[in-house]
Amino acid sequence: MTSITQAVEFDADDEETFVPALGETHSARAKQILRDHPEIRGLIGRNPWTAAVTAAYVGIQLAVAVAFGWAGASWWWLALIVAYGFGAFLNHGLYVVVHDATHNLIFRSRFANRVVLLVADIPQVLPGAMGFRACHLAHHSHLGEMDGDTDIPHAWEARLIGHSTWRKAMWFLFFPVFQVLRVTRVRGVATPDRWMIANYVVNFGFAGLLGWFAGWTAVLYLFASFWFAISLHPLGARWVQEHFTGDEVHDTANYYGPLNGVALNIGYHNEHHDFPSIPWNRLPEVTRIAPDYYLTLPSHRSWTKLLIGFITDPAQSLWTRTVRPEAGGRAAGA
Incomplete structure (x- = not known):
């Protein structure tokens, strides 16, 4: 190897x-x-047990988030540490669930797969599952093509980061921002539809309810888990x-x-x-x-x-x- x-x-x-x-x-x-x-x-086929993995990962993350919320705002620093050392791994795993649901590899029904997409995205706080679905399918059909693959950095992005150690570290830290900006280069990939609207309603609605019910440290924990899962x-x-x-x-x-x-x-x-x-x-x-x-x-x-x-x-x-x-x-x- x-x-x-x-x-x-x-x-x-x-x-x-x-x-x-x-x-x-x-x-x-x-x-x-x-x-x-x-x-x-x-x-070749589907694995419906991925839905059980989804339920377990989401349930664990929500339980930990509620615990931090009830502990109070003074525990924000511990929430960040736990998010980096534990929560990031579960949130990253949920991105893989979104990935498999994008390829309809969980259930036969496309509707059921999209429901899994919505559920798996809840602990990410920021809605991204439906946008990822569109971009990832384009990634497969246009792998390595500048005009169709949002996985490729912008030319200005590559020039900005260059070969500098600290800039590359900052690129990793703010990777979610750069990833979103790449969508502007590949026009027409992630177009709004009812599923994308549902994604926004579910994520923001759930985050609001969680903050109201358990406290905003709970939301901080989930957001940090999301950020660390795909950044530095x-x-x-x-x-x-x-x-x-x-x-x-x-x-x-x-x-x-x-x-x-x-x-x-x-x-x-x-x-x-x-x-x-x-x-x-x-x-x-x-x-x-x-x-x-x-x-x-x-x-x-x-x-x-x-x-x-x-x-x-x-x-x-x-x-x-x-x-x-x-x-x-x-x-x-x-």
Whole structure:
């Protein structure tokens, strides 16, 4: 198994560009794997037990939030510590639930999957499930395309952060803000509809009721859990791990570390892009059946090591994100 340890070389005097990808690899690899291992078709399906995981994660988070709310505002500092060391992991797991519900991998009914989306999003405080659904489906259909993939940073974003250690740390800390701003580049992806309106009503309505019933420290705990789950935290390294490969051949990398347990196997990212109709609990089985296809791809064993390395290594930057050259891959032209 290989590990990405170096980014592309850069010259500060040259205009930097995103790393160009040679071509889309996932569909071709999936076809080859199915020819060699047709039994993988048996893994395709749904996992309704994900709804039980959702109920457990949401229930635990709400219980902890209420406890902090009843403890009083003076315990805000402990709420932040617990949110970083505990709550972030559950909120991140709920994002993975949203991810699987986006692909309709929980129930057969699309309506039921969207209900799960709404429920899983409640502890995030800020409504994002329906917006994520639209952007993520576009991410799959337009992977690495500047005009269709909101996972790619803005060119101005990459120039602003550059190779500076403290700026990269700030980029991680405020990643939720940068992610929202990317939607403005890809127009028409997340258009308002009744489900998005419902998302806003449910999240803000529940946050208001929680604050009134238990106290605003409860809301603070949930909001901090949401923020830490996707920002300056080992879990936040996932955003770099998935597609910041600095590799023209491989535009997706995996994470095979222990946090996949609580993160519902989201680290099996090549497997997911190859077979997006396989639910999270069966992705390790794909790797077990076809190790020759996956264990030779770029991967990481530690999100913490990746986070620290990306921030401190001057060769690493947002320019390491792989894009399709035919989609306007040059940063300057983005």
